Amino acid sequence: MARSQRTFRLKYNEALDFLAAGGRVESISGFARKLAVSRTTARSLIQQLRKRGLLDSDQGPLQRPVHQSDYYPRSQVLETTEILRSAFMNWIIREQLRPGHYVDEAQIATQLQIPMSNVREFLIGLSKFGFFRKHRGREWRVEPITRDFIGQMLNLRRMLEVNSVAPLVGLPHSDPFWPTLQSIRTRHVELLQTVGGETLPFVELDNRFHSLLNSASENRIMQVLQEAVFFIFHFHYRWGSSEEKARNEQAMVEHLQIIDALIERDSDRATSALIAHLSTAQNTLVASLENPSGDIR
Amino acid sequence: MARSQRTFRLKYNEALDFLAAGGRVESISGFARKLAVSRTTARSLIQQLRKRGLLDSDQGPLQRPVHQSDYYPRSQVLETTEILRSAFMNWIIREQLRPGHYVDEAQIATQLQIPMSNVREFLIGLSKFGFFRKHRGREWRVEPITRDFIGQMLNLRRMLEVNSVAPLVGLPHSDPFWPTLQSIRTRHVELLQTVGGETLPFVELDNRFHSLLNSASENRIMQVLQEAVFFIFHFHYRWGSSEEKARNEQAMVEHLQIIDALIERDSDRATSALIAHLSTAQNTLVASLENPSGDIR
DNA sequence: ATGGTGTTTTTTAATCATTAAAGACATTTG
DNA sequence: CAAATGTCTTTAATGATTAAAAAACACCAT
Numbered sequence: 174m175a176r177s178q179r180t181f182r183l184k185y186n187e188a189l190d191f192l193a194a195g196g197r198v199e200s201i202s203g204f205a206r207k208l209a210v211s212r213t214t215a216r217s218l219i220q221q222l223r224k225r226g227l228l229d230s231d232q233g234p235l236q237r238p239v240h241q242s243d244y245y246p247r248s249q250v251l252e253t254t255e256i257l258r259s260a261f262m263n264w265i266i267r268e269q270l271r272p273g274h275y276v277d278e279a280q281i282a283t284q285l286q287i288p289m290s291n292v293r294e295f296l297i298g299l300s301k302f303g304f305f306r307k308h309r310g311r312e313w314r315v316e317p318i319t320r321d322f323i324g325q326m327l328n329l330r331r332m333l334e335v336n337s338v339a340p341l342v343g344l345p346h347s348d349p350f351w352p353t354l355q356s357i358r359t360r361h362v363e364l365l366q367t368v369g370g371e372t373l374p375f376v377e378l379d380n381r382f383h384s385l386l387n388s389a390s391e392n393r394i395m396q397v398l399q400e401a402v403f404f405i406f407h408f409h410y411r412w413g414s415s416e417e418k419a420r421n422e423q424a425m426v427e428h429l430q431i432i433d434a435l436i437e438r439d440s441d442r443a444t445s446a447l448i449a450h451l452s453t454a455q456n457t458l459v460a461s462l463e464n465p466s467g468d469i470r
Numbered sequence: 471m472a473r474s475q476r477t478f479r480l481k482y483n484e485a486l487d488f489l490a491a492g493g494r495v496e497s498i499s500g501f502a503r504k505l506a507v508s509r510t511t512a513r514s515l516i517q518q519l520r521k522r523g524l525l526d527s528d529q530g531p532l533q534r535p536v537h538q539s540d541y542y543p544r545s546q547v548l549e550t551t552e553i554l555r556s557a558f559m560n561w562i563i564r565e566q567l568r569p570g571h572y573v574d575e576a577q578i579a580t581q582l583q584i585p586m587s588n589v590r591e592f593l594i595g596l597s598k599f600g601f602f603r604k605h606r607g608r609e610w611r612v613e614p615i616t617r618d619f620i621g622q623m624l625n626l627r628r629m630l631e632v633n634s635v636a637p638l639v640g641l642p643h644s645d646p647f648w649p650t651l652q653s654i655r656t657r658h659v660e661l662l663q664t665v666g667g668e669t670l671p672f673v674e675l676d677n678r679f680h681s682l683l684n685s686a687s688e689n690r691i692m693q694v695l696q697e698a699v700f701f702i703f704h705f706h707y708r709w710g711s712s713e714e715k716a717r718n719e720q721a722m723v724e725h726l727q728i729i730d731a732l733i734e735r736d737s738d739r740a741t742s743a744l745i746a747h748l749s750t751a752q753n754t755l756v757a758s759l760e761n762p763s764g765d766i767r
Numbered sequence: 768a769t770g771g772t773g774t775t776t777t778t779t780a781a782t783c784a785t786t787a788a789a790g791a792c793a794t795t796t797g
Numbered sequence: 798c799a800a801a802t803g804t805c806t807t808t809a810a811t812g813a814t815t816a817a818a819a820a821a822c823a824c825c826a827t
Contacts, residue, residue, distance in 0.1 A: 176782085325689075394622045401694065507789085
């Protein structure tokens with residue numbers, strides 16, 4: 174076969190959402206515009222929708238209710254980088270991926286049902302940060318991370334991120350930063366009220382929060398290192414003991430303090446809250462390294 | 471076609487060196503071991519050597535003198551990453567590659583006579599640092615670098631590198647660091663006495679010097695950022711005015727001071743020399759930014 | 768003019784086929 | 798039996814190929 178039908182499937186699901194919400198197909202061109210695809214693709218989508226009895230012509234509204242089974246499964250629709258990232262995240266958290274292990278391009282590609290070249294590119298990217306090293310052929314070794322490296326990285330993060338807070342409060346009211354910050358705030362409250370400090374959603378949210386701080390302040394170096402920090406933190410959380418959940422909750426509370434200070438445009442309070450937060454994180458990590466439960470070296 | 475014959479050509483040249491130096495082929499296996507290749511490859515090398523009249527059987531010494539024309543040209547033998555790196559270096563220095571330009575994977579691959587996948591991997595790597603961004607398909611855009619970014623990067627470099635000097639003098643006498651340092655020293659003296667501050671060789675040497683400092687001191691973050699700094703400095707040198715050569719010579723003199731202090735295991739003197747050197751570099755750069763001759767923004 | 772349609776052409780991204788190179792196996796030689 | 802050899806099998810890099818998706822084209826209807 175040739176290239177995958179990822180676009181088609183992704184947009185097919187989007188089309189179902191659109192139709193289920195009462196949307197109508199007015200014209201092929203309009204439909205294509207709505208879904209941000211070429212007419213070629215829009216045309217084949219409509220063809221498929223007709224074949225499945227969801228439409229009766231090239232125009233008009235839904236002909237029957239949409240079932241869950243009409244949708245393509247999520248795994249066939251996500252961006253491959255997203256698939257890869259969350260897969261690796263999972264493996265690390267479940268300790269199925271540790272320093273010294275070997276990973277195989279072909280195996281991962283098969284397992285995740287994505288093209289091998291994407292896996293390769295993903296690993297090449299991470300190898301720039303020293304997390305993986307090409308071993309031979311299509312095999313990659315998970316490299317150990319030294320304490321020094323982690324220490325350096327966290328110091329750096331603290332230094333750069335703290336400096337980036339002040340410019341943030343100066344952003345105009347219309348800047349997209351603010352709504353994004355709000356939505357992250359909402360998510361914090363939501364998580365705290367439901368699953369609490371559950372690792373997986375927390376890690377994701379934590380990453381979103383810090384990414385936002387860096388990207389909004391045009392902190393290019395930290396943007397470059399963001400992916401590295403992301404991975405380090407995952408290795409970190411892996412060592413987490415039983416207090417992990419409590420620690421995550423504590424972190425979210427600290428995030429909220431920073432966020433609220435930002436929303437009130439209180440630069441000083443935001444900065445000191447951030448310093449406190451990053452120090453806590455760093456101390457926790459150092460402590461876990463002093464008394465390691467993993468095989469870091 | 472299938473995969474390239476880079477190994478074959480590289481090893482063929484090595485074999486010529488070996489034979490020209492009076493080496494003899496005792497056995498296929500031994501020959502393979504000597505060249506660190508499989509017997510399959512050794513066999514075809516010997517076959518080729520016989521065809522060219524350099525050997526008369528599967529054993530024995532050289533049958534005729536080796537001419538320069540017997541060797542494969544250097545460009546067909548180098549590691550592709552080396553080819554790529556020096557090609558990009560050249561383009562940047564000659565101002566044939568500037569922010570806003572577009573580069574095309576296929577075109578570069580054809581031009582340099584290397585596989586397209588290698589070009590792609592190289593660009594993916596650099597895109598991690600924000601120097602290139604995938605534009606559409608196989609086209610990449612050269613991204614502008616902001617002054618802030620450069621400033622941050624150089625600050626960072628200074629901070630990390632200065633901290634890494636002290637551990638170096640503690641390295642045991644047997645550490646490979648010392649001979650490498652010696653050879654870099656020799657190269658400095660050699661350059662100063664011949665071409666002086668000629669851009670191309672200087673840049674290469676400068677990079678080797680700083681890489682050594684970072685790798686020997688296990689400064690992982692800086693190792694990660696080394697490639698980025700390398701590129702920044704190239705963009706930097708591009709803006710260089712007529713004093714560029716003098717500036718490079720000055721830098722080499724400063725390098726020598728650092729090197730000599732290290733060789734004498736004088737940590738304090740090495741550190742202060744390094745601080746002075748990095749400050750000079752940073753000041754020069756800042757000055758060139760204040761009064762830009764390029765189109766940095 | 769504007770916005771639509773069917774058809775054709777071009778571009779892009781994934782697989783496929785092919786060959787370089789390595790490795791495994793059985794056998795021979797000294 | 799230790800080391801070499803020829804033959805055969807396996808692995809992986811790379812250009813060629815192919816299908817998905819986009820874009821261009823020619824035309825039509827308002």
